[in-house]
Amino acid sequence: MKTTFLLIMLFLSAISCQSGDRTSSDKNQQNTTESEIVGTHWKLIQLEGQDVKMADNQEKEIYFVLKSEGKKVEGFAGCNSINGTYTLEEGQRIHFSQMAVTLRACPDVAINENDYLQVFELADNYTIHNGELALNVGKRAPLAVFKAAADH
Incomplete structure (x- = not known):
């Protein structure tokens, strides 16, 4: 009886250590992703599955930046500032x-x-992969895809 109890306690202890490690790993990954998205100049490269190129008469590229101070969004929509x-x-x-x-x-x-x-109105999640940010709604195809711009 004591041996069975001891085995159960060891098993539960091992499981709780593993899940604790996974949780801290998930938090580290979330923090890394958050630090990647905030403060980055995100240049629009795809909208509703279509490639986006800057027009000759456009004064600057379409982009947005998430500012950490005040949780502000700033950007340019092609003609107007947002x-x-x-x-x-x-x-x-x-x-x-x-x-x-x-x-x-x-x-x-x-x-x-x-x-x-409308992307900003609909988006409820994001993914970052290889320097590209996808703003998504649910699990559907991305509403928009952005590339991290080195200079702005």
Whole structure:
């Protein structure tokens, strides 16, 4: 009886150590991912599965940056500047709110800014792989894909 009890206790102790290690590993991975996404200049390279190239008449690339101070979002949508706030949660969850856009008229811009802005409304999770950030909704194909830009 004592031997069985001792074996059960050893087994439970081993399981709790393993799950504790996995949890701290998951937290380290989440922190690494969070440090990758915040403060990075994310240049739009794909929107709704279509490649995005900067138009000749476009003043700068389409991008966004998550600022750690105040959890602010800043960026450019092709014609207008954008800003708002964001929250990051465990499991690579992301939520954007209070998104605002300037109201410049740019009739010749090649991209529909509303399609780009809708990404921030719909996205609820993200993935980062090989310097590319995908903003997703559920488990569907990415709404938009961004590349980390070295200079901005």
